[in-house]
Amino acid sequence: MKKINPSTLSHLMFIILLFLSTFSIRAFSSTFISIKNSTDSILELDSSSLKNGTWSTKPPPKILTSERVNFMFDNSRMNNTEGTTVYKASDGAKITIYWNIPFRGKNSYDITTNKQDSYLTGYSLIHGENTGIRVTFLKKHLTRNYKVIVMSDPQPWRLETGDPNAFANEEPWKNRNRNVVKSINELHLQGLVDFGIINGDMTEFGRQNTRDDFYLIYNKLLFPFYFGLGNHDYQNNVNDCTESWHFDFSKNACARWSVDNMASEINDNYQNELLLNFNSDYNNDKHSGSLAYSWDFGNIHYVQLQNYPTYWVTLDHYAAPTIYIKNSMAWLKTDLTKAYSRGKASILNFHDGTQNFIQNSTDEQKKEFKNLIEKYNVMAVFIGHTHQVNESNKNGGDPIFGNARIYNSGALFQGDFLLMNVRNKCIDVSVYNGRDGTPRKIQDFQGTCGKLTHQLNQ
Structure with missing residues (x-):
């Protein structure tokens, strides 16, 4: 058997360790989603799904008026983590939060509401240890204190x-x-x-x-x-x-x-x-x-x-x-x-x-x-x-x-x-x-x- 040069072996081990560390960081990274309820009513969780990921903090069952809540999930496999969470107001207005976190490439998000005449949605990116977004659900004609x-x-x-x-x-x-x-x-x-x-x-x-x-x-x-x-x-x-x-x-x-x-x-x-x-x-x-x-x-x-x-x-x-x-x-x-x-x-x-x-x-x-x-x-x-x-x-x-x-x-x-x-x-x-x-x-x-x-x- 032909011997492997020690320096070559060192380089191979370095490449393998680099790959594994990169994979580990990406595979077990977390995505953080924060939702602010700027409406007149309590928001109730309507539905939630997560594909190829694990909840570390699940979406809460309700969000009080003026409250901001957070949930988080981990991407633990070598493929996209995809999911949707929907909250509903007392007047039937819904906010739908969709995310797609690829194993490689750029995260994508889509925030929508079924009542665009009365409500607005928006989000900004979170940078740091955990990537994610800050979401706002706002009623246009707010009447509460x-x-x-x-x-x-x-x-x-x-x-x-x-x-x-x-x-x-x-x-x-x-x-x-x-x-x-x-x-x-x-x-x-x-x-x-x-x-x-x-x-x-x-x-x-x-x-x-x-x-x-x-x-x-x-x-x-x-x-x-x-x-x-x-x-x-x-x-x-x-x-x-x-x-x-x-x-x-x-x-x-x-x-x-x-x-x-x-x-x-x-x-x-x-x-x-x-x-x-x-x-x-x-x-x-x-x-x-x-x-x-x-x-x-x-x-x-x-x-x-x-x-x-x-x-x-x-x-x-x-x-x-x-x-x-x-x-x-x-x-x-x-x-x-x-x-x-x-x-x-x-x-x-x-x-x-x-x-x-x-x-x-x-x-x-x-x-x-x-x-x-x-x-x-x-x-x-x-x-x-x-x-x-x-x-x-x-x-x-x-x-x-x-x-x-x-x-x-x-x-x-x-x-x-x-x-x-x-x-x-x-x-x-x-x-x-x-x-x-x-x-x-x-x-x-x-x-x-x-x-x-x-x-x-x-």
Whole structure:
């Protein structure tokens, strides 16, 4: 018998082990499906099937209103894993979720409803250890009451003490914010929350490692959340921050990465989850726009204006196209006009409503902003930035914010957040702190209501 060269044998063993490890990873990979019930009724499981796979978590028998549930399956054979799950609402509306996970190639999904006149469906991809999708089932004309958590300034790795840019603060920040997430989830389970809003300062200086920590901690929230950028993400770091760990040595690297991440969230996730009258202001091909976005939920139109409505900046790069961040005032006027024509009251969200917005906006811009608030039924503005929970403009008449109530959500890194209870076009706002892992109610703010459309001046 001819002897096999030891080096040849080593190469053969390496190839076999590589094949087996690749096969093992693929064969036993999991697919994760998350469904959000944004309808008026409980969803009942109508049917479910799985071919060439094994359930690790089966679809639950029902999904409460405002609830998000998860199920998962493992692909354990050398062929496609295929399946369908159907949920049904009390009025007969159904959502059908179909998936095909090939042994090789790209996963495919198809989400449909039998009542397209009354309901919308959408999904966004989940990336990470387990691939999968986040699915939304939304009733167009939502009539029930609902809850929203409004937050700002997670700002990893900032705490009351220590250097917020130092690794020494990383674990203490994680521990604090794990408690905050735990407390918010506990409040959610007491009375389900439909979604959350985070108004800026998602990082301390736009660095990717701090952004990764934000996602690591806050992706544990049991409801979807939608955020905007703040001055710490793409203002303070302009021409002052590189990403050398990622071989991006532009001094605008950190600001640009913040913008690119925000644009990706808007285009890849939010427009597929915030289904009703979603609108945004960023051209990916031209790398230009304000990054503002908006959507309807029930009788309220929600707007995210990022840092502040008049902020603009140009972010150049030695090897990539220049990014042009524009102010959002023109877009906002068009957006609010359309929302008003649909009979909606509006809530504005942005990061800094007390410092840079006031100092860096012209008198004409401030006047125009007030006119938009007064003309198009803007009932409230939620901001952050100061790290101080506050309610202002209770009696109206503010020279910039008109009669809109102003709520400041404090800072997540301190444990602060707001719970907003929504009834038609009215909101009640309560202050909570969860830094110790338990939601502790601090106080109730004064609520406010949007006006009926026919009461407004045309």
